Amino acid sequence: MTIFWIATIGTSLMAFLLKYSGHSVPERWLTHPKIQKVNALIPIALLSALVAVQSFSEKSQLMIDQRLVGLCAAITALLLKAPFPVVVLSAAVSSAAVYNWF
Amino acid sequence: MSVSITVGAYGVAFGAAAVANGFTVLQSCLLSLLTFSGASQFAVIGVIGAGGSALSGIATASLLGVRNALYGVIMAPRLKVKGLKRVIAAQVTIDESTGVALGQEPHGVDAMRKGFWYTGFGVFVFWNLFTLAGALGAQAMGDIRAFGLDSAVPAAFLGLVWPRLTGNFERALAVGCAIFAIAMTPILPAGLPIIATAFIAIAVGLKR
Numbered sequence: 595m596t597i598f599w600i601a602t603i604g605t606s607l608m609a610f611l612l613k614y615s616g617h618s619v620p621e622r623w624l625t626h627p628k629i630q631k632v633n634a635l636i637p638i639a640l641l642s643a644l645v646a647v648q649s650f651s652e653k654s655q656l657m658i659d660q661r662l663v664g665l666c667a668a669i670t671a672l673l674l675k676a677p678f679p680v681v682v683l684s685a686a687v688s689s690a691a692v693y694n695w696f
Numbered sequence: 697m698s699v700s701i702t703v704g705a706y707g708v709a710f711g712a713a714a715v716a717n718g719f720t721v722l723q724s725c726l727l728s729l730l731t732f733s734g735a736s737q738f739a740v741i742g743v744i745g746a747g748g749s750a751l752s753g754i755a756t757a758s759l760l761g762v763r764n765a766l767y768g769v770i771m772a773p774r775l776k777v778k779g780l781k782r783v784i785a786a787q788v789t790i791d792e793s794t795g796v797a798l799g800q801e802p803h804g805v806d807a808m809r810k811g812f813w814y815t816g817f818g819v820f821v822f823w824n825l826f827t828l829a830g831a832l833g834a835q836a837m838g839d840i841r842a843f844g845l846d847s848a849v850p851a852a853f854l855g856l857v858w859p860r861l862t863g864n865f866e867r868a869l870a871v872g873c874a875i876f877a878i879a880m881t882p883i884l885p886a887g888l889p890i891i892a893t894a895f896i897a898i899a900v901g902l903k904r
Contacts, residue, residue: 616768
């Protein structure tokens with residue numbers, strides 16, 4: 595079994611177990627304010643780390659390439675309050691332009 | 697309607713990104729059918745694509761999936777379902793279905809249930825159809841960098857995190873975690889720099 599299959603099946607199993615457990619455990623277990631606070635912060639940390647790693651590295655090497663231009667375009671789009679499709683498209687188009695022309 | 701278009705765009709981006717990161721079309725579609733949680737799906741393909749182990753991919757995705765458990769806690773007393781119906785309710789317990797249901801709270805519990813089920817099923821259908829479209833599209837592309845797909849993935853993550861940056865504390869945490877992950881990338885095995893930031897979040901969350 596490849597790493598891709600293990601990841602696909604493992605992620606799916608864990609995702610369902612988490613969803614189902616929420617429907618099944620007593621409410622007071624998960625409504626503690628500290629848990630709510632930590633739960634709001636975890637996605638911010640992980641997603642920001644993913645943005646950075648996906649923009650500036652390849653395998654374990656740091657590098658700056660056309661993705662920097664894409665990231666800047668995405669930030670600009672978000673600052674202008676563009677909807678999600680526009681954000682992704684502006685990143686893709688600007689990065690592809692740099693990659694194809696330079 | 698606007699929810700559907702946004703979900704469709706995310707779905708295309710996910711399908712394309714999954715294939716770009718080495719997953720097959722079948723695996724991409726299975727992730728959307730079975731995992732059915734956007735941020736978790738993007739996380740697992742991102743970590744594996746960056747050379748991380750299966751375990752670090754699954755762990756990162758699962759940490760992002762914890763919030764679905766909390767949504768289940770909110771929805772369970774309102775839905776009051778058992779057996780197979782509870783299994784189905786759990787599977788469609790996501791940001792959108794819970795969000796719409798909570799928005800219906802002033803209109804009573806029946807409106808909440810309706811909002812939850814309609815949104816859950818609607819998003820499920822759109823998400824999976826568009827994942828397939830995106831995966832097939834990326835498969836036909838060849839060099840994904842020529843189409844900017846390598847930049848579409850971080851842009852998608854950025855789009856997911858942006859609405860959560862509601863104050864200076866959240867923004868500082870985001871920037872700090874980004875810098876930490878980059879600094880650790882040449883040192884730690886791939887995937888670990890990302891998971892480690894979850895522990896930063898837990899530490900500052902408990903302290904605050």
